Amino acid sequence: MKKQDIDALINLATRRNLVIPSYSAYGEMSGFYDLGPEGTRIRNNLVGAWRRYFIEGMGNVEIDTTIIGPEKVFEASGHLEKFFDYLVYCKDCKTSYRIDKVLEEYFESKGDRASIDALKHATAKDLDEMVKENNINCSKCGGTLGEAEPYNLMMQTSVGPKGAIKGYLRPETAQSIFLDFKKIFSAGGMKLPIGIGTFGKAFRNEISPRRMLIRLREFSQMELEYFFDAGASDITIDGKIVDDSFMSERINLLTVDDQLKGRSTKGTTIREALDSGVIPNRLFGYLVYKYLLFIRSIGFKDEVVRFRQALPEELPHYSKGNIDVEVSIDNRFEEITGIAYRTDFDLSNHQKHSGMDMSVSVDGKKVLPHVVEISIGVDRIFWTLLFNSHYFDEERGWDIMLLNKGIAPYEYGVFPLQKDEKLADMAKGIAERLKDKGVSAYYSGTGSIGKRYARADEVGVRNAITVDYQSLEDGTVTVRNIEDAKQVRKRAEEIS
Numbered sequence: 001m002k003k004q005d006i007d008a009l010i011n012l013a014t015r016r017n018l019v020i021p022s023y024s025a026y027g028e029m030s031g032f033y034d035l036g037p038e039g040t041r042i043r044n045n046l047v048g049a050w051r052r053y054f055i056e057g058m059g060n061v062e063i064d065t066t067i068i069g070p071e072k073v074f075e076a077s078g079h080l081e082k083f084f085d086y087l088v089y090c091k092d093c094k095t096s097y098r099i100d101k102v103l104e105e106y107f108e109s110k111g112d113r114a115s116i117d118a119l120k121h122a123t124a125k126d127l128d129e130m131v132k133e134n135n136i137n138c139s140k141c142g143g144t145l146g147e148a149e150p151y152n153l154m155m156q157t158s159v160g161p162k163g164a165i166k167g168y169l170r171p172e173t174a175q176s177i178f179l180d181f182k183k184i185f186s187a188g189g190m191k192l193p194i195g196i197g198t199f200g201k202a203f204r205n206e207i208s209p210r211r212m213l214i215r216l217r218e219f220s221q222m223e224l225e226y227f228f229d230a231g232a233s234d235i236t237i238d239g240k241i242v243d244d245s246f247m248s249e250r251i252n253l254l255t256v257d258d259q260l261k262g263r264s265t266k267g268t269t270i271r272e273a274l275d276s277g278v279i280p281n282r283l284f285g286y287l288v289y290k291y292l293l294f295i296r297s298i299g300f301k302d303e304v305v306r307f308r309q310a311l312p313e314e315l316p317h318y319s320k321g322n323i324d325v326e327v328s329i330d331n332r333f334e335e336i337t338g339i340a341y342r343t344d345f346d347l348s349n350h351q352k353h354s355g356m357d358m359s360v361s362v363d364g365k366k367v368l369p370h371v372v373e374i375s376i377g378v379d380r381i382f383w384t385l386l387f388n389s390h391y392f393d394e395e396r397g398w399d400i401m402l403l404n405k406g407i408a409p410y411e412y413g414v415f416p417l418q419k420d421e422k423l424a425d426m427a428k429g430i431a432e433r434l435k436d437k438g439v440s441a442y443y444s445g446t447g448s449i450g451k452r453y454a455r456a457d458e459v460g461v462r463n464a465i466t467v468d469y470q471s472l473e474d475g476t477v478t479v480r481n482i483e484d485a486k487q488v489r490k491r492a493e494e495i496s
Contacts, residue, residue, distance in 0.1 A: 031209030031217030059238025060195035065176030092143030121313030280321035
């Protein structure tokens, strides 16, 4: 099998409607995409896997929160002041650019990794100098670019009949978790540590949305905020003390020192990363371990994943330690998840700005919990997983999407061999029985059997069940696996 490139994935995703440009009948609006039927099922399966690992699997809780917040929330969170990228305008045609990304693409074309790394901590002055030194002009008209200026990424809105209340669409899903924390903790009779998660939409008014689902203006996040007592010595997960066995797990780590010295990733144990200070505390290390198990379970191989320590200049305003989980896609690494030690930044700031006491009682003392966050970009993990699962099979003559069981859109496609009412009725019956058992399955009788196999393989359907004339005689069917396309004969009632 041949690994497919990003252009082949874009072709497949748009042709099969895994991904659909939003409102395209009126002209594409950059940074907004819909997911078609199979794309939605794959995305929902990813969310389901997240819930199994980080909500039910750790004894945590999940909440659903609003997407609009009043201005004061984002003043307290620091987003109004610090949540920005650098924008430049063409002096001639007024086209706008996110200049660090323009420079990144230029340096990539030159193979200049050192300059790409330098962009991660470049100031506005640094960016302006890079533009001049490399003669970067407007790609649209060739005009001269102006100076870099900070541009806040939040989308503003107005609330009420005359827009009396100034609000913003949330740039992350986390803030409602912090503001709801004390009520949930007290009403639920909880003990620290405890995680509160949420899945939903977030919005960033990106300067230059690009690379399909990598940089969007509307996107989905799965976030877990894990609240703990910074003075506690043990890690207790779902009422059980965690031993140190997780410390021996190895990750592909890229430290700050590695980046500054131009070194590549190296295999490192979680204990080594903790002892060196790259991982800021033991709970953070345990959540790195849980995340590693999660991404393996959904289909990522260790060799395409790295854990990159954020450079000091890259740290979000709330963070005292950040590791970005990055996946190789199209010969570059893209961030899919941020694991951050937020300390008590959010609770203390909301306590200060709102006047509400955010502390909780732990063994008779007031504690303002610290937080470790796992923030997963659903669209990015969806897109990078598709890329790393996409192959062309020369023998079959078509694309295949090798998605893991549980992540694939369907476990079974059920097909009658030919257009025959008896074959169709039996195939429909098998599909219905599987669905009644909670097994994902669908029926299709349209097109030749070869075309139906190809359509199933392209979107990652794990198995194809074919009902033929022997099936009518003895109740057996052929089951074809996506990985090797081999067929075995089984009794229909034995399939589950």
